[in-house]
Amino acid sequence: MKYFFLFFFIFCFEIKAIEPDEILENKELEKIAKEIGKELRCLVCQNEDIENSNADIAKDLRLLVRKKLSLGESKKEIIDFIHSKYGDFILFSPPIRIDTAGLWALPIFFFIIITCLFFRQKR
């Protein structure tokens, strides 16, 4: 029994949705594929990245990322391609544009307001 648990714990250090047949043999490329996968949001489960999602679409995207990497495309090219198909939603950090400026500026804006209020009350 003791050995069973030992065996069990040794082999459960990393649990991911990624399946063995998806992993690339080239370790460098696999590392880049993982980086890309972490930046892309699964569209079905919404707060998981595609690297950790069990959804069908996440698996398709993981395979696509790896296929494109093997064909020699760069990380930026692959992310741009998927971004062009699925829009900003698929990126965990949205690009800075005029229509997303509010998204990036509001936290700073709130910070300034709260700091102002805080110091005003002290005086």
Place this chain on the structure above:
Amino acid sequence: MRYLLLIFLIFCIYIFYEGLKKDPKIIPSNLIYKKIPDFYIKGYDNSEFSVQDLQNKNVKIVNFFASWCPPCRIEHEQLKDLSQTVDLFGVAKKNKMIDLSLWLGELGNPYKRIGMDYQGLTSIEWGVYGLPETFVIDKDGIIKYRHVGPIMKRDLSKIKNIIESLR
């Protein structure tokens, strides 16, 4: 300053309130007002099915479906209805030929042509993330509307209006 903050707060509440009405499951398509993406797959009739088939000067509908997808069964009657007024093309995602022919045999085949997207790559080209999804394409091959999920009876008039406005 105090009033400014109040106005700002009301504005924020309004934005959040509007946001609550949106369905987070429906993600806006990035392909609206863009040309149909390039694709080339095998057709259900064993010839090829590609972007060329969608290049004619008609308004058309492209429906992504599969025989293994239960909501696709629900929208089938509505697709039959639509196919009487407009060219309806289908892309079967990850579907075996035999399953598809059984399914179409049971429910009827409203599609003018069907492409077989065995690997799901064409679906990615079109930005499809779940089944079914339906695209309305105008005469110039520009995607004008996307419907996520099954087309229900209540959606029919809206889609028909869009089709009419594109003619």
